[in-house]
Amino acid sequence: MSSVLTFTDPDADVATIRSMSREELTETGRELLRESRKHEARTVLAGAALAERVYREHLAGRSETSVWGSVIEHAEKLGRAEVSLQFGVSRSKAGSWVALADLLEKFPLIRAAYLNGDYSTNRISIMARAAQRGGDIDPDYIEGDDSEMSFEEIVLDYGSRATTDPVLSQQLDAALISMSPDSVTEERDTISELVGDVTITAEVAGHSNLDAVIPAHYGVFLKSQIDTLIDERTCRKDPRRLGPLRVIALGEITGVPGAHLTCDCGLDTCPARVALLTEPADAEDAQACEALLPAPAEAVEPVAEPGVPDPTNPATPTEVPVPFGRALVMPDAPVLTVLIDPDGVLVPRLQGYGPIDPTYATTLADVAKTIHYPESARAAGPLIPQISDRPQAPPADPTGHGSHTVPPPGALTYAPSATLRAEVLANDAWCRYPLCGMPSYLCDLDHWRPFNHTDPEAGGWTALDDLIPLCRADHQRKHLGEWVPTLHTDRRVEWRSRRSGQVIVTYPR
Ligand SMILES: [Zn+2]
Ligand SMILES: [Zn+2]
Known part of the structure; x- marks a missing residue:
């Protein structure tokens, strides 16, 4: 297999790879990937060990009482910076290597799988972090399951499936919620307090960057509002990418003055345009339609600045008050829906998001539609991935x-x-x-x-x-x-x- 590659003569290896059969490509590719992961795992451990060495050398000779807080932090930064310089990676990458190696100390089975080349560094990080989050779970707690799997083994079981990394994250989150719901509730509160934020910073060429960590149901609501507005106002012939349409939709939904989405297809037969131009048949339709149309000009409140005139900058006649936009709610967007198990065995799911902790599901009851898991899903039990163990x-x-x-x-x-x-x-x-x-x-x-x-x-x-x-x-x-x-x-x-x-x-x- 990969021994037919030289690893020293690039042109020869390119030619060899091009000449391989489909079966050879499959087998060789798979083996090369495993080997490269084995190498990467050892690189990460070597980087972390180097950081540790620099850290210890820096603190050597100091008396115990002088080693605290900022001194330790400084030594850690030195270690990461040295890894960054020696390996030619960013400091944050060096930091993530150190953090991963630290975590893996506690989870020997996951570390062995990593060193064996079974998983990418990203997937192993997801698995190690989940194992860490589930650190306090008593294995005997696993309801309706008589297997003796530790949480680390459960994490490995999930990790071994043919899933994408984001799906794995959600499955591990669901497993954690199922086994230790209170710790996930606590974690959610911590994230709200420490990380919850909306930041808007200047980009270049007249653009801003919007970044936000918001509760899951805010995200689901906003996304469904944007998608529904695009569905109603544009047709498939609109030549623009979806991205710019979402930008205008966000602007219109939040009431940015002048932000208004219409179809760019240019066709008289555009179904989205026809829907907008059709005269509403009765009052109820008119009301529904009003929500879709831009607010009529006379209904827009001008900006009423309470009038203390600034003597240094008197209003000039050319100053025209800019009308505020109006936040728009799409009445036809899907409502928030939470799937729950009345027996409390299955993990609640917020549709459009994924698993959520039961306390969150309860607080959403006022604003979301609650539906029950069907009997067929409940029969399968809380931790479906353990099917492999059955x-x-x-x-x-x-x-x-x-x-x-x-x-x-x-x-x-x-x-x-x-x-x-x-x-x-x-x-x-x-x-x-x-x-x-x-x-x-x-x-x-x-x-x-x-x-x-x-x-x-x-x-x-x-x-x-x-x-x-x-x-x-x-x-x-x-x-x-x-x-x-x-x-x-x-x-x-x-x-x-x-x-x-x-x-x-x-x-x-
Ligand atoms: Zn698919
Ligand atoms: Zn159109």
Whole structure:
């Protein structure tokens, strides 16, 4: 394999790689990646050890009473700065190496996996931080599970799945909430107090940079408002990128004077324009429409500065009061929705965000719609990823009829009902294709066994047992048939490569 590469003759290695077969590329690439991760893990430990050496040398010879606070901090900074200079990395990168190496001291299993080349530095950092956050969890606490896994082992179990790093973060957050809800509530308060902020700083060329750490439901609300405004005011023919549209939408929603979103397609037939120009039929429509239209000029309050005239700068006749804009609320945007388990076993989820602690879910009850997890999701228990630790559930019925002998209501209709869709989404949080992080609410529901349009009873039925969420791109990929899925009764999906027989498993949550 990679021994066919010279590692000394770049041109030769480029030529060798270009001449490899698909199988050779797969195998060599995988092995090279593992080797590079092994090297990176050792680089991180070497950097951290160098920082530690510099730190200790700097403090050597000092009496114990003189080593405190700012002296220690100074020595730590010296250590990081030396790593930065010697390795040619930023000081913050050097700092993150030191912090990671420190964390890994406490988690030997995670450190071994890192040194073994199993994971990237970013993924290992996510895992080590989660293990640290769950430090106080009593392993026996794990409800409804009789396995003897420590939290560190649970973290490794999650880490080993074919998930993206952000999905892993959310799964570990859910595991923590499930096992130690109070500590996550406390952490949320700490973040609000210490990190919660909205900063707007000058960029270049007439732009500002907006950066904010806000409660999850603020984020979900703002995002859905922006998305809804764009949906209503523009059509698919608008030539602009989505980014600039979001900027104008944010401006209009927060009432920036002059910020107003209209479609740039230039077509008389633009559906978004037609909707705006249509005369409202009755008073109720008129009211709904008013919310969408810019405030009429006469309704805009001019800026009324209480009038102490400044004698040094008398108002000139050319000064025109600038009208304030008006904050806009999109009435048709989806409302905040929280998924809860009345028995308190499953971790609450804020739709459009992910897992939240139960206390947060309770405080959101006044402003959000609360819905219950369906029975099918509750049956699976709080920590779905431990399926791997349980006896393997068999594949779902290959007919696509699941556990049903007669079609349940709606099973013979191609499109799932809203209730069924909600049930699938409550079971499966993300697109079920390996290594996709698309939240399930943005996905298509795919019939695992194809629906038969001419004889619906004979094909896969439109029921939980035959539906999985797949994002649009992966939905198309599935139909190409390179990787063939098998749905299991515990909602694991095994994706088998038709070429190599290799299997990748994905889990519902
Ligand atoms: Zn248009
Ligand atoms: Zn996907």
